Amino acid sequence: xxxxxxxxxxxxxxxxxxxxxxxxxxxxxxxxxxxxxxxxxxxxxxxxxxxxxxxxxxxxxxxxxxxxxxxxxxxxxxxxxxxxxxxxxxxxxxxxxxxxxxxxxxxxxxxxxxxxxxxxxxxxxxxxxxxxxxxxxxxxxxxxxxxxxxxxxxxxxxxxxxxxxxxxxxxxxxxxxxxxxxxxxxxxxxxxxxxxxxxxxxxxxxxxxxxxxxxxxxxxxxxxxxxxxxxxxxxxxxxxxxxxxxxxxxxxxxxxxxxxxxxxxxxxxxxxxxxxxxxxxxxxxxxxxxxxxxxxxxxxxxxxxxxxxxxxxxxxxxxxxxxxxxxxxxxxxxxxxxxxxxxxxxxxxxxxxxxxxxxxxxxxxxxxxxxxxxxxxxxxxxxxxxxxxxxxxxxxxxxxxxxxxxxxxxxxxxxxxxxxxxxxxxxxxxxxxxxxxxxxxxxxxxxxxxxxxxxxxxxxxxxxxxxxxxxxxxxxxxxxxxxxxxxxxxxxxxxxxxxxxxxxxxxxxxxxxxxxxxxxxxxxxxxxxxxxxxxxxxxxxxxxxxxxxxxxxxxxxxxxxxxxxxxxxxxxxxxxxxxxxxxxxxxxxxxxxxxxxxxxxxxxxxxxxxxxxxxxxxxxxxxxxxxxxxxxxxxxxxxxxxxxxxxxxxxxxxxxxxxxxxxxxxxxxxxxxxxxxxxxxxxxxxxxxxxxxxxxxxxxxxxxxxxxxxxxxxxxxxxxxxxxxxxxxxxxxxxxxxxxxxxxxxxxxxxxxxxxxxxxxxxxxxxxxxxxxxxxxxxxxxxxxxxxxxxxxxxxxxxxxxxxxxxxxxxxx
Numbered sequence: 001x002x003x004x005x006x007x008x009x010x011x012x013x014x015x016x017x018x019x020x021x022x023x024x025x026x027x028x029x030x031x032x033x034x035x036x037x038x039x040x041x042x043x044x045x046x047x048x049x050x051x052x053x054x055x056x057x058x059x060x061x062x063x064x065x066x067x068x069x070x071x072x073x074x075x076x077x078x079x080x081x082x083x084x085x086x087x088x089x090x091x092x093x094x095x096x097x098x099x100x101x102x103x104x105x106x107x108x109x110x111x112x113x114x115x116x117x118x119x120x121x122x123x124x125x126x127x128x129x130x131x132x133x134x135x136x137x138x139x140x141x142x143x144x145x146x147x148x149x150x151x152x153x154x155x156x157x158x159x160x161x162x163x164x165x166x167x168x169x170x171x172x173x174x175x176x177x178x179x180x181x182x183x184x185x186x187x188x189x190x191x192x193x194x195x196x197x198x199x200x201x202x203x204x205x206x207x208x209x210x211x212x213x214x215x216x217x218x219x220x221x222x223x224x225x226x227x228x229x230x231x232x233x234x235x236x237x238x239x240x241x242x243x244x245x246x247x248x249x250x251x252x253x254x255x256x257x258x259x260x261x262x263x264x265x266x267x268x269x270x271x272x273x274x275x276x277x278x279x280x281x282x283x284x285x286x287x288x289x290x291x292x293x294x295x296x297x298x299x300x301x302x303x304x305x306x307x308x309x310x311x312x313x314x315x316x317x318x319x320x321x322x323x324x325x326x327x328x329x330x331x332x333x334x335x336x337x338x339x340x341x342x343x344x345x346x347x348x349x350x351x352x353x354x355x356x357x358x359x360x361x362x363x364x365x366x367x368x369x370x371x372x373x374x375x376x377x378x379x380x381x382x383x384x385x386x387x388x389x390x391x392x393x394x395x396x397x398x399x400x401x402x403x404x405x406x407x408x409x410x411x412x413x414x415x416x417x418x419x420x421x422x423x424x425x426x427x428x429x430x431x432x433x434x435x436x437x438x439x440x441x442x443x444x445x446x447x448x449x450x451x452x453x454x455x456x457x458x459x460x461x462x463x464x465x466x467x468x469x470x471x472x473x474x475x476x477x478x479x480x481x482x483x484x485x486x487x488x489x490x491x492x493x494x495x496x497x498x499x500x501x502x503x504x505x506x507x508x509x510x511x512x513x514x515x516x517x518x519x520x521x522x523x524x525x526x527x528x529x530x531x532x533x534x535x536x537x538x539x540x541x542x543x544x545x546x547x548x549x550x551x552x553x554x555x556x557x558x559x560x561x562x563x564x565x566x567x568x569x570x571x572x573x574x575x576x577x578x579x580x581x582x583x584x585x586x587x588x589x590x591x592x593x594x595x596x597x598x599x600x601x602x603x604x605x606x607x608x609x610x611x612x613x614x615x616x617x618x619x620x621x622x623x624x625x626x627x628x629x630x631x632x633x634x635x636x637x638x639x640x641x642x643x644x645x646x647x648x649x650x651x652x653x654x655x656x657x658x659x660x661x662x663x664x665x666x667x668x669x670x671x672x673x674x675x676x677x678x679x680x681x682x683x684x685x686x687x688x689x690x691x692x693x694x695x696x697x698x699x700x701x702x703x704x705x706x707x708x709x710x711x712x713x714x715x716x717x718x719x720x721x722x723x724x725x726x727x728x729x730x731x732x733x734x735x736x737x738x739x740x741x742x743x744x745x746x747x748x749x750x751x752x753x754x755x756x757x758x759x760x761x762x763x764x765x766x767x768x769x770x771x772x773x774x775x776x777x778x779x780x781x782x783x784x785x786x787x788x789x790x791x792x793x794x795x796x797x798x799x800x801x802x803x804x805x806x807x808x809x810x811x812x813x
Contacts, residue, residue, distance in 0.1 A: 024060060031056055282674045286714030289702060291746075291754060292768055297506070297697030297725075298513055305476040306501055307508065307544060308391050312474050314546045315343020321520070322548040326381050329555050331563050337381045339546065342388060349389030349458055351466035357425070357456065364454070365425060367394035370484065372418055372426040372453065373530070376402050378553040379429055380529045384539055386427045386458050391482065392472035398423060398484045398496065399530040406437050407448045413494035415450030417486055420733045421496060426453045433457055477501040484732055485531050487642040490781040496732035497642055506697070507645055507726035508544040511536060513696045514649050515575065515603060517545045523575040526552045526564045526582050533607040533640055537577050561585035565596055565625075572600040579608045580617035587620055599629030603652045609637020610764055610776040612794050615662070615689040633660070639691040639776050641762035643741055644722040647700070648774040650692030658771040661690045670777060671789040675715045675767055686795065690773035698724035700774065701746050701759065702767055705783070709746050711754070712767070717777060717790075720766050721746065721759035728760065765792070 024032075035052055038044040044052075304310035314321065319340025328334045353371075357364040365371070371390055375383040383399070390397040398421055403411035428436075433455055436444045444455050456462070482504045484496040499507075511517070523542060527534030529551060542549045550571055552564045560566075565586055568576055583606070608614055618635050626632065631653075638649035651657040667684045669676035678685045694700045702718040703709035712718035721744055730738040743758045765783065766776035782793030 028056055028060075281672050282669050282676060283672075284674050284713040284716035286716070288711055288749060289714050289768065291699050291701040291723075292694055292772055294694035294698045294700070295513075295696050297510060300509070303509070304544065306474065306505055307477075307482075307540060308388070308472070308474045309476075310544045311339070311343055311346065311388055311392075314339040314543070316340075318546060319343070321546055323543070323546075324381055324384055324549045324551060326379070326551055327553060327556060327563075327567075329378070329553070329559060331556055331560060331566070335381055337384065339543075342384065342543075345385045345460075345463075346388040346392050347472055348460075348463040348465055349385060350393035350472050351470060352463040353389065353393050353395065353425075353456075356464060357454075365393070365395060368396065368480070369425075370396045370398050370418075370421040370423045372423045373397050373399040374402055374426050374428040374432065375399075375530070376429075376432055377528060377530075378555055379432070380538075380549075380551040380553075382429045382458060383529060387483070387539060388543075389458070390427075392474070394473060394480075396421075396481050396483060398486070399535075400486060401530075402432060403436070403447050403450075406445055411447055412449035413488065413492060414486065415447055417494045417496050417732075418453075419449075419451040421484060423451060424454060426455050427458050428455060430457045430459045477505040481729075485535070485642065485728075495734065495737070497728040498730050498732050499645075499728055503726055503729065504540060506724075507536060508541045510696045510698070510724075510726045511541045511646060511649075512545055514646075514651060514693075515605070516652055516655060517541065517547065517575075519546045520548070521545070521575060522548045522550065522571050522573045523577065524550045524552065524564055524568050524571070524573045526557065526576070526578045527607055528554075532642065533577060533605070533638070533646070536645065537575075537605070557582065557585065561589045562596075565590075565598065568598060568601060569596040574600060575603045575605065576601060577605045577607060580606055580611065580614035581608075583617045583621040587617075587624055590624055597629040598625055599631075601630065601634050602654070603636050604630075604634050605649070606635065606637040607640060609650075609689065609691045610639040610766075610779070612686055612688045612777055612792075615687060618689065635660075637689055637691045639720075639762075639764055639766075639774060641722075641760075641764060642728070644724070644727045644760045644762045646695055646726070647698075647720060647722055647762050647764065648691045648694055650690065657693065658773070661769060661771065661773050663688050663690075663769060663775055665777070667795070670717060671791060673717045673790060675717060686777065688775055688777055690769065690775055692774065693772060694774065695722075695724060695726065697726065698722055699757070699759075700768070701754070703744070703746050703759075705765070705780070709744050711746050711748055714768075717765055717767055719780060720762045720764045720774070720776070722762055723757050723759045 032053065035044070035049055035056075039046065039049040304313055314323075319338060321339045322336050323339045323342050324337040325333050326335050326337075353365055354363065373383060373386050373390075375386065387397050387399070398418065400414050400418070401411070403414070405411075433444065436455075439445045444453075446452055477500075479500045479502055481498045482501040484498055486494050486496055488494050523537065525534055525538035527538065529535060529538050538549050538551065541547075548571075550567045550573065552567065556563050561582070564576065564578065564582060567573065606614060606618060609618075614637065618637070622630060622632055622635060633653035636650040636652060639647040641647055650660060663675075664678050664680050665686050665688065666676040666678040667686050669678075670686060680687065699722070701721050702712040702716070703721055704712055704716075704718050709721070728742065730742055741761045744761055745753045745756075746759060747753050763780040764776050765778040765780065766774060769775050778792030778794055784791045784793065
């Protein structure tokens with residue numbers, strides 16, 4: 001009780017009178033208003049509010065002397081009630097929401113409702129002109145302004161009425177009050193943007209400051225109700241304040257943001273005004289194209305019946321022949337895998353997978369099961385052993401990337417593929433397994449979206465030697481699935497493309513014939529050995545022909561872009577498989593190495609030759625390295641597709657093929673889907689190089705991109721389709737998409753199909769040019785249609801590379 005009494009007395013002492021409040025500095029008044037706002041919103045306790053308020057008002061207590069005692073007593077009574085109530089036992093829990101409770105008294109609610117009803121009946125017009133603060137009344141009956149906030153006390157208006165009627169201030173004005181009147185008359189009183197001014201019946205105006213009423217809708221409604229109550233009593237209302245309150249109410253009624261539907265309102269007039277095609281736009285004028293057949297697939301005597309049979313032959317007849325050389329990040333050879341070692345290590349792994357892994361006394365794996373291969377890009381030796389070990393065990397390898405983190409978005413799509421393939425076992429190396437994230441039990445965590453996997457390390461100490469009477473089942477190539485290669489679409493989804501044993505063998509034979517591979521050749525592979533051209537040339541076809549592969553890891557290329565050229569010179573490599581980016585990087589670093597020669601190369605395969613801008617890298621590379629033994633006819637671009645595998649490749653010069661071709665095409669014509677030859681002097685042209693001839697044993701045609709797959713005309717751009725025994729079979733577990741992509745039947749303009757032979761869509765946009773050379777100008781994934789005209793993402797890249805950045809490319813544009 002003593003604490004509450006002392007707190008009330010302190011608050012009474014520090015409660016400023018109206019006159020004193022107006023003489024406080026502006027910054028003090030602002031801080032007081034902030035304190036009241038924090039208290040009303042529950043951001044500060046009552047005790048903290050009193051402490052801070054006392055500290056602010058302490059220096060100004062002497063100014064209270066000389067003010068009418070009745071005003072001080074009334075204010076102190078109000079302050080005392082405010083201090084005692086929150087700390088009482090009944091109201092302790094209301095400290096946080098005292099602001100809300102103050103506006104819920106029945107008496108006040110009834111008064112507000114009555115005022116609103118009266119206001120609706122009268123429909124009082126809002127004054128449009130500003131009235132004078134001083135109404136026609138005597139100066140002797142003045143009541144100084146009250147600076148207490150409208151949110152501070154629900155009875156602020158009644159308190160003013162009580163002051164005006166029961167204890168009016170008589171006599172001459174206090175100097176502070178006169179000073180306040182002078183400030184009002186001069187128009188310098190700007191204590192609040194939402195203050196309300198009224199007059200009591202006795203005469204002089206009474207100003208009720210509603211500074212913080214604008215910060216809360218409840219306080220605003222209360223202030224408006226009080227204002228209308230004054231109007232009902234015949235008290236003049238300040239028009240400026242009334243207008244501000246009305247504006248504030250309109251603002252509170254207005255939603256903070258437009259409704260969601262307004263963001264999706266279509267302009268139907270624009271939709272109805274469909275842009276009509278330009279009648280003068282170029283249209284195809286050539287004849288209907290005919291399917292283009294490649295040279296027949298030759299019959300090779302003594303050709304192995306399958307890829308495992310080829311490994312068995314070379315592993316037993318040429319066990320010491322080098323198969324694969326791996327390099328470290330410094331470019332030094334760390335290990336050379338021979339064909340004998342590849343054969344024996346693959347046998348050990350196959351025997352271990354089939355006989356030493358069990359679950360509940362039953363074999364964990366059966367022939368035909370899918371197995372994930374998780375190997376880093378710098379360890380081709382272990383990957384090759386695991387891949388051929390799965391083939392010998394008649395398991396289906398599914399090469400994937402090493403997951404980076406537990407919630408990696410890319411690995412989530414890979415996990416979906418593994419789950420759809422029913423993968424339960426993952427093969428990896430000891431070093432890779434140690435780098436994977438672990439659970440508290442020490443086991444590899446289950447990555448997000450992945451099925452639960454058993455991880456098996458394929459290092460030598462984990463595999464066992466098979467007994468002498470055990471031999472792997474080496475059979476002829478069949479239509480059973482040999483491996484599954486993953487593909488990521490532009491939407492980010494991952495699909496698995498199935499490749500059968502017969503398809504794998506046919507593709508190796510077609511590449512051998514097209515590239516002229518011979519036994520014992522050395523090939524330098526810069527590509528990823530787990531998929532696409534890096535897998536086809538560096539792991540499959542190389543073993544079929546007993547070739548020696550020098551694998552260049554990507555980590556080495558980032559440190560030394562010239563490493564692949566150095567290895568070509570060191571090992572006298574006859575073939576190199578690169579991308580245009582590798583050629584571009586080597587140009588930037590070629591000044592650091594002068595004693596190199598590329599005269600041993602007979603074929604430089606550019607795996608991404610389908611990109612229109614790859615020609616710039618090829619031309620620049622030739623200009624620099626022609627003086628170091630590189631012949632122009634050695635550069636052989638090729639076009640690849642994950643579904644159709646190798647679509648076309650330029651043949652090496654010794655095969656007597658026509659010279660390479662270039663096409664200078666109008667960009668405007670290409671945007672309309674037609675081919676128009678232009679001149680190189682113009683900026684609006686696209687120069688593309690051919691990607692060679694159709695693969696042996698394949699048939700190629702070009703169909704329209706949209707709708708029914710009609711055959712294109714000879715001067716029309718369309719999607720290239722391939723029918724071959726060396727293409728992929730299907731998307732694993734996706735029969736609907738498989739039918740659309742792998743089972744396309746081209747149709748003639750008359751509506752008759754060209755035959756029953758299904759074609760595979762390659763997602764490559766192009767045409768067949770002179771000498772039966774295939775040209776590619778873009779991809780379906782990069783196609784953009786704007787106002788009926790086609791543009792390709794590769795063209796945007798080429799344009800950005802062609803301009804001078806300092807003149808045309810601006811930051812933030």
